[in-house]
Amino acid sequence: MRQKNRYIGLDDILRSIRNNVVKIIPESSSLFKWLSLIGLKINAKKHHAIRTSMVMGVYATQHCNLNCKCCTAYSPIAEKEFLNIDTYKKDMEKLAELTGHKLESFYVTGGEPLLHPRLLEIFSIARDSFPETEIGFMTNGLLLLQMPEIFWESCGKNKIAINLSRYPVKLDIDKIREKANLHDIKFDYVGGSDVPVKSMWKYPFDLEGKQPLSRSFNICTQINRCITMQDGYIYPCNTIAGIKHFNKYFGKNLEVTVNDVLDLHKVKDVKEVYEFLNTPKPFCKYCNRKGVVFGLKYGSSKREISEWV
Numbered sequence: 177m178r179q180k181n182r183y184i185g186l187d188d189i190l191r192s193i194r195n196n197v198v199k200i201i202p203e204s205s206s207l208f209k210w211l212s213l214i215g216l217k218i219n220a221k222k223h224h225a226i227r228t229s230m231v232m233g234v235y236a237t238q239h240c241n242l243n244c245k246c247c248t249a250y251s252p253i254a255e256k257e258f259l260n261i262d263t264y265k266k267d268m269e270k271l272a273e274l275t276g277h278k279l280e281s282f283y284v285t286g287g288e289p290l291l292h293p294r295l296l297e298i299f300s301i302a303r304d305s306f307p308e309t310e311i312g313f314m315t316n317g318l319l320l321l322q323m324p325e326i327f328w329e330s331c332g333k334n335k336i337a338i339n340l341s342r343y344p345v346k347l348d349i350d351k352i353r354e355k356a357n358l359h360d361i362k363f364d365y366v367g368g369s370d371v372p373v374k375s376m377w378k379y380p381f382d383l384e385g386k387q388p389l390s391r392s393f394n395i396c397t398q399i400n401r402c403i404t405m406q407d408g409y410i411y412p413c414n415t416i417a418g419i420k421h422f423n424k425y426f427g428k429n430l431e432v433t434v435n436d437v438l439d440l441h442k443v444k445d446v447k448e449v450y451e452f453l454n455t456p457k458p459f460c461k462y463c464n465r466k467g468v469v470f471g472l473k474y475g476s477s478k479r480e481i482s483e484w485v
């Protein structure tokens with residue numbers, strides 16, 4: 177069965193506007209920043225609405241085979257780490273039980289997920305747990321054409337979509353598309369087929385933690401979009417889920433408290449999860465969301481703290 181295309185929603189419309197605006201207004205200009213902040217606010221408002229379903233993600237790896245500056249997954253400074261399959265399986269069972277085997281969507285991310293040696297098990301566990309859910313993974317694409325036939329078969333059989341981030345790297349897109357079509361796999365760029373080549377956005381931290389929680393939270397577009405499940409916990413965003421790598425590499429202590437996370441195995445019903453996701457977290461005090469820097473020219477990370485603060 178061919179994988180279905182999603183309906184066109186507000187996200188798609190905003191994305192399309194952004195993709196076209198960027199062709200005429202330089203991303204580094206004040207006008208672009210102003211328009212983007214308005215876009216972020218509209219987007220955030222939509223995602224702050226009380227949920228009736230969830231978009232859930234897991235980090236397959238946090239390290240990566242690219243080294244992009246300002247990476248929001250901290251991959252350039254992350255230690256090599258792979259999603260533990262046993263823990264992941266238990267977490268998925270619990271999540272499926274809580275949600276009645278239904279999510280808005282489920283995605284596997286990184287770092288670079290294709291580096292995980294047991295990626296196909298991650299896919300089949302996801303599909304067994306959520307038979308009807310849209311499932312996909314994010315990739316920079318560099319390893320796609322080196323993947324064995326069994327990988328393509330698994331994506332086709334489990335209906336796993338390939339979401340390619342459009343970095344300025346050399347890829348044989350036609351060949352990748354041909355492979356995906358052959359196996360009936362949904363394939364597109366993250367941000368839509370007309371997305372421009374990626375520039376980098378810096379979401380700076382306030383190391384002193386002086387940001388008003390509600391202000392950071394209210395314009396945060398990670399809410400209900402970047403929910404992350406990791407080692408038995410639900411994190412409201414991938415920022416908190418990955419911060420240990422930033423802390424370790426730079427010797428900082430951006431503190432994650434018990435109120436920033438939800439113990440998945442202690443949750444009684446899904447309403448408890450939705451309520452948790454809809455309130456600011458203590459960690460939001462470190463996020464200077466208003467200070468976001470748009471349109472930085474793509475380049476390699478020098479692993480300097482200035483890329484994240």
Ligand code: SF4
Binds near residue numbers: 240244252287288
């Ligand atoms: S490809 Fe993506 S995850 Fe990897 S370093 Fe670049 S921004 Fe980070």
Ligand code: SF4
Binds near residue numbers: 412416
């Ligand atoms: S800590 Fe708060 S403001 Fe920062 S990314 Fe997470 S939810 Fe958003």
